[in-house]
Amino acid sequence: MNVAMWGKALRIIPRISQAEWKRLDVISKWLIATRAAVLIMTFISAAIAGLLAILDGKFDFAPWLLMTIGLVLAHATNNLLNDFTDYVRGVDKDNYYRAQYGPQPLEHGLMTKRQLLTYAGFTGLLALACGLILVAVRGPVALLLLGLGAFFVLFYTWPLKYIGLGEIAVLIVWGPLMIGGGYFVVTGTWNWNAVLAGLPYALGVTTVIFGKHIDKHDDDQAKGIHTLPVIIGERPARYLGIALMLLMYALVIYLIVIGYFVWIMLIVFLAFTVLRRVVTLYLKPRPVGPPEWYPQEAWPLWFVSFAFLHNRRYGLLFLAGLIGEIVLKLV
Numbered sequence: 001m002n003v004a005m006w007g008k009a010l011r012i013i014p015r016i017s018q019a020e021w022k023r024l025d026v027i028s029k030w031l032i033a034t035r036a037a038v039l040i041m042t043f044i045s046a047a048i049a050g051l052l053a054i055l056d057g058k059f060d061f062a063p064w065l066l067m068t069i070g071l072v073l074a075h076a077t078n079n080l081l082n083d084f085t086d087y088v089r090g091v092d093k094d095n096y097y098r099a100q101y102g103p104q105p106l107e108h109g110l111m112t113k114r115q116l117l118t119y120a121g122f123t124g125l126l127a128l129a130c131g132l133i134l135v136a137v138r139g140p141v142a143l144l145l146l147g148l149g150a151f152f153v154l155f156y157t158w159p160l161k162y163i164g165l166g167e168i169a170v171l172i173v174w175g176p177l178m179i180g181g182g183y184f185v186v187t188g189t190w191n192w193n194a195v196l197a198g199l200p201y202a203l204g205v206t207t208v209i210f211g212k213h214i215d216k217h218d219d220d221q222a223k224g225i226h227t228l229p230v231i232i233g234e235r236p237a238r239y240l241g242i243a244l245m246l247l248m249y250a251l252v253i254y255l256i257v258i259g260y261f262v263w264i265m266l267i268v269f270l271a272f273t274v275l276r277r278v279v280t281l282y283l284k285p286r287p288v289g290p291p292e293w294y295p296q297e298a299w300p301l302w303f304v305s306f307a308f309l310h311n312r313r314y315g316l317l318f319l320a321g322l323i324g325e326i327v328l329k330l331v
Contacts, residue, residue: 034076042075044315049182051322058187070130080120085157145181175202200251204311211307264324271314278306
């Protein structure tokens with residue numbers, strides 16, 4: 001076992017050679033192949049759903065834990081299937097964007113198609129098992145949520161991403177499905193306020209995928225992948241990305257005004273220190289190469305890196321605000 005590599009793979013998407021890959025244990029390989037560093041976004045959504053349930057006095061730990069494990073495994077399955085789909089469609093050839101910022105298991109010869117599908121199948125079956133148990137507990141609504149989740153896992157990369165629906169899919173999945181649906185499976189009740197309360201963070205996750213699609217605008221355009229930035233143009237996409245980030249804060253203010261949140265949720269504005277820098281960078285085109293101060297190993301990630309940094313800061317502050325709300329309710 002290589003615990004150090006586990007920690008590294010949970011923090012970043014490490015670049016790795018074939019020789020290094022062969023020496024890794026199966027857990028390290030799974031974490032790298034699934035791009036485990038980004039799974040924190042799913043965990044935060046699940047945590048938000050749980051904290052909203054606690055806030056309403058309806059928290060049930062067992063379904064929350066099962067839901068969280070299932071969602072993280074479903075996200076991991078999606079990442080594996082993304083790489084498989086793009087590989088078989090020839091997208092990742094010729095040093096395409098995805099093959100530059102971290103190991104693409106198939107394109108870089110780390111895994112065979114059969115091995116990758118085995119990883120995806122095993123991970124997906126575990127996610128499905130979690131979902132089916134929750135369906136048995138919560139009934140038809142949970143079955144509908146499971147079906148919708150499976151649809152997005154299987155069809156996000158193709159065709160949704162190819163026809164400008166990838167970003168919308170991410171917003172739906174990380175908001176209404178993960179947080180709204182997560183609240184339902186934890187509490188047994190559907191709450192539209194919980195759905196609305198999850199939108200600020202869901203927008204943050206959407207800005208991450210949006211930043212990634214802006215970064216690879218030219219590559220996607222050349223490959224015939226019509227992401228939203230390709231459809232509306234690189235410059236409008238940068239401005240829309242800024243607008244989405246600002247909307248994350250505006251929604252929190254709205255939720256406070258209507259009385260669903262209290263003043264302590266203003267803690268998310270501490271992320272403004274990161275947002276200011278992100279906005280400054282988004283107002284300019286992506287540089288042709290990494291500046292001297294930028295980590296060389298992170299290139300060609302640019303807009304997505306800063307969107308991820310902002311979203312992580314915002315998400316953790318959002319969780320802190322919810323915990324603060326719970327504490328205030330108890331005292």
